[in-house]
Amino acid sequence: MNKVLVTGGAGFIGSNLVDKLVKDGDQITVVDDLSMGLIDNLPQNKQVKFYHETITNHKFMKSLLIKEKFDYIYLLAAVASVADSVARPYETHQVNQEANIYILEIIRKYHLKIKKLLFSSSAAIYGRNPELPKKENSSIEPLTPYAIDKFSTERFVIDCGKLYNIPTVAVRFFNVYGPRQNPKSPYSGVLSLISQSILHHSTFTLFGDGRQTRDFVFVQDVIQALILLTKKSDVEHEVFNVGSGEHVSLLQVIREYEKISGLSLKIIMRQQRIGDIKDSYADIKKLTKYGYEPKFNVYQGLKIYWNSL
Numbered sequence: 001m002n003k004v005l006v007t008g009g010a011g012f013i014g015s016n017l018v019d020k021l022v023k024d025g026d027q028i029t030v031v032d033d034l035s036m037g038l039i040d041n042l043p044q045n046k047q048v049k050f051y052h053e054t055i056t057n058h059k060f061m062k063s064l065l066i067k068e069k070f071d072y073i074y075l076l077a078a079v080a081s082v083a084d085s086v087a088r089p090y091e092t093h094q095v096n097q098e099a100n101i102y103i104l105e106i107i108r109k110y111h112l113k114i115k116k117l118l119f120s121s122s123a124a125i126y127g128r129n130p131e132l133p134k135k136e137n138s139s140i141e142p143l144t145p146y147a148i149d150k151f152s153t154e155r156f157v158i159d160c161g162k163l164y165n166i167p168t169v170a171v172r173f174f175n176v177y178g179p180r181q182n183p184k185s186p187y188s189g190v191l192s193l194i195s196q197s198i199l200h201h202s203t204f205t206l207f208g209d210g211r212q213t214r215d216f217v218f219v220q221d222v223i224q225a226l227i228l229l230t231k232k233s234d235v236e237h238e239v240f241n242v243g244s245g246e247h248v249s250l251l252q253v254i255r256e257y258e259k260i261s262g263l264s265l266k267i268i269m270r271q272q273r274i275g276d277i278k279d280s281y282a283d284i285k286k287l288t289k290y291g292y293e294p295k296f297n298v299y300q301g302l303k304i305y306w307n308s309l
């Protein structure tokens with residue numbers, strides 16, 4: 001039985017990970033401030049301990065880490081909205097970078113023996129770089145405080161992991177979608193917004209001509225990647241793209257979704273959003289070499305998502 005810490009564990013990706021860890025028989029501690037996550041996302045299970053706390057509470061995080069002596073740590077807590085980071089750069093920096101560095105600092109200072117720490121970064125770090133598909137060694141062109149924080153924390157986790165002999169790994173998420181994705185903000189993932197519009201027969205605003213493409217990766221495939229990278233003890237101090245390796249246009253996705261739901265989406269077209277990139281998809285060869293194999297295409301993933309609503 002492993003002791004596992006999941007920051008952001010009540011959120012979309014975090015809670016799907018917690019479900020998997022419960023099945024694997026692990027003892028899980030979740031720290032989440034419920035800014036985007038929901039308590040109802042967590043299973044009522046003796047294996048799961050929940051703290052309604054922010055990771056920026058240093059005192060709390062220090063005593064938790066020292067007391068619990070975790071085997072595995074997943075750093076998924078973040079202010080995930082790029083727009084939020086533009087509006088509140090310093091506050092989001094404290095969550096997206098500082099709090100994570102502090103966790104590493106406690107591990108270093110108190111010589112905590114962990115088996116693996118994983119940090120979740122983002123495809124946002126490639127920014128305006130037009131190269132396709134994006135490789136892990138493609139140039140980094142961050143455009144927002146969010147992307148800058150994700151990249152610097154990723155480097156810190158990897159390079160300081162090496163320097164202080166802490167086993168770490170980082171992942172760059174592409175467009176993750178699936179059950180429990182929160183459609184609360186206009187900057188939430190586009191598939192969660194489309195889902196809401198179809199479900200409630202409300203109008204969806206399509207920015208641009210709909211021909212922009214994205215690498216939509218189903219959350220269960222992401223969980224597969226996270227478990228694989230933490231459990232492989234020979235993978236250390238590396239960063240990996242986590243995507244499906246394919247890209248589809250928004251119009252294609254909308255058509256698929258209409259087929260699945262049997263409903264039609266009311267669309268209103270608006271100008272492309274400022275700063276929007278045209279196309280994005282991941283080169284996932286580095287990860288597939290270690291056995292990662294996406295199991296859900298967009299049609300299969302959307303079907304599960306739709307049935308979960």
Ligand code: UD2
Nearest residue numbers: 082122123124175187188189190193205206207212273276
């Ligand atoms: C994703 C990430 C972002 C950052 C970025 C890096 C999400 C939610 N966002 O932004 O954090 O990592 O990738 O490149 O995963 N759209 C509409 N109508 C809407 C909302 C969106 O047409 O109501 C369009 C949007 O203009 C874009 C596409 O849908 O062309 C995808 O938007 P998104 O916000 O889901 O994701 P993305 O790739 O822009």
